[in-house]
Amino acid sequence: MQSKESMYKANLKKPKGPIFKANVYFLIIILIQVFGGQLLGPILKKTGFNNGINLSIAHFIFFIIPAIIYIIVTKQSAKKVFRFNKPRIQDILWAFLIGLIAQPVMVFFAVLSSFFFKNDIAQFMQSLDALPYWMMLLIMAVTPAITEEITIRGIVLSGYNQKNKHIAAIMSGILFGIFHLNAQQFLYATALGILFGYMVRVTNSIFVTMVTHFTVNGLQVSMQKFLVPVIQKVSPEKVDATKELTFNMKIAALSSYGVLAIIFGTLLVLIIMKMEKENRKIGIIQPNETKVSRGEYEASFNDGIIELNGNENSYLEYENEKILNIPLVLIIIVYIIIMVLLK
Template sequence: MNSAKRGNKFILILILIMTLVPEIIGYLALHLNFKLTSVSAILIPQLGFIVIPVILYFMITRQPVKKTLLFNKLDIINVLLAIGIGLLIQPLLSLINLVSQIFFENKISGTIFTLAEFPLWLLLILVAVLPAINEEIVTRGILLTNYKNVNIFKAALVSGLSFGMLHMNANQFSYAFVMGTILFILVKITGSIFSSMLIHFLINGLQMVIAKLALFLQEIFGNSIDYDLIAQEAVSKDAIISLLPIPLVLTFITLPLVFLLFYAAVKHNKKEYLFVKAPAEEIEPIKNKDKIFDVYLISSIIIFIAHVIIKEILVL
């Protein structure tokens, strides 16, 4: 089977699961009179919607796990470069997050600050460790190897698109798309999925640390702190716009540094050939190019857009 087609099929299956299964669970919860806890609301998607399909993927395709998922060692230079990139892309992601909130509701901020009441170690496992492993295995593991015969930039964009869609809401899609595209290219450069797992953990982990800090400040200063503003939920558009200058300025400062670190990563890993046309085939022969935009990818996009329209636009 065409590798890109196989990857797109897998994403379509995941999106169907994430679209339909929550509706079934919600229906059962309503009629059987039970309510999911904050912890179970995270564990069910992470374990049930991702881990089980991934296991079934390898059972059905019989692909080698280590080779497919790029479980290759990272040397200390790549670790430091990944940490630097992970920290320096934060302002860009924050800026995109804020801009998207002008048009779409932040669906997860309330959940994050509810979870912040749990111990930090549990938060890091639920929100940083599990997604950093599971989501990277899908989009920078399975998809990346299935897109091996696709132009790196097209593959990165589609991987980012898939990563964004798997979050199943417009706000998270916006910055997850950019983050996913960046991480895809980094894994192609380093040859190891551990580089994207590390950055994913850093980004989500810092969110949890900030949430815990905000809760701590709330306990100390009480009503003197606007909790809704910290959570960035139910905040007016004017308030959001007023917050934009800081991440905007920081993005202008940090983005050139991100490019420099990527350049350093390319040089360190000797992957210049990834970004030129002719020499690439001499170093890493590429077979017939796969068609990445097919009926499965298009179906995934249509389902995601329909989901956003029904769940976020029509309910306004």
């Protein structure tokens, strides 16, 4: 028979916080990618579609279906979780420009990663060369701009709503790097993920990062489809040289792109600050990042309202929820194991 004290403590036990839930969801998604691919791969091969189309199908099965289940199970508002809010036209234009400006920064981190890991992404891109341009865009730009944004800037980022934008952007960015399950992609995917996290928090709309995500990937696809063949015809040895850079060539590239990364990275920061200033001015996001109404016991954040059923202590608990938890530790362990096995 339970004592009154133990029963009292049990009643005081609070449900797991949003960060814990977001990390659990992300861990499940990682496991689905690893084991689901092994199960679904042979089935998709029997469809007769090419690898690219199969990849798009797998993306929707692995990421969209779980997202729908998550919303149903947690009974949350899909509009609030995914931030399906209409963005300003100016923010859409900024999003497109950010996708262009971010390229040198991404290349810098890609070159930096090449010192430690082999670049197998180029080989995958070449395997899609025979496909029509529109299909390459569908596979490499449209699909991830939807599925990956729904997963990371939707469910995962929403778990960090009670944290300031810096913590939310950094944590969702790191998880975005892990999400790709490729050591060579980790650095630039993390940098891009942090950028995307800021964009969503200062615009309160997932559509802006969908535009930027599409622009980033779409530009890479376009270069692979149109620019590389031209260079190959004019100077074949130049294309070959970029595939296997010597150490000295990598140092030279790192230095050059390092300067560009500083310049364009500064521009990105200025654009994000301008977007935030404009959206605060017209009330899309709140003047203060976190403002608590003690009377109504609800927390107002710069990206929406989180209702806490009149329990002020629940807000304080969520506000102080720790980032490091068991699911996050398991995510890191699983990622390291996968990287070691794939090495």
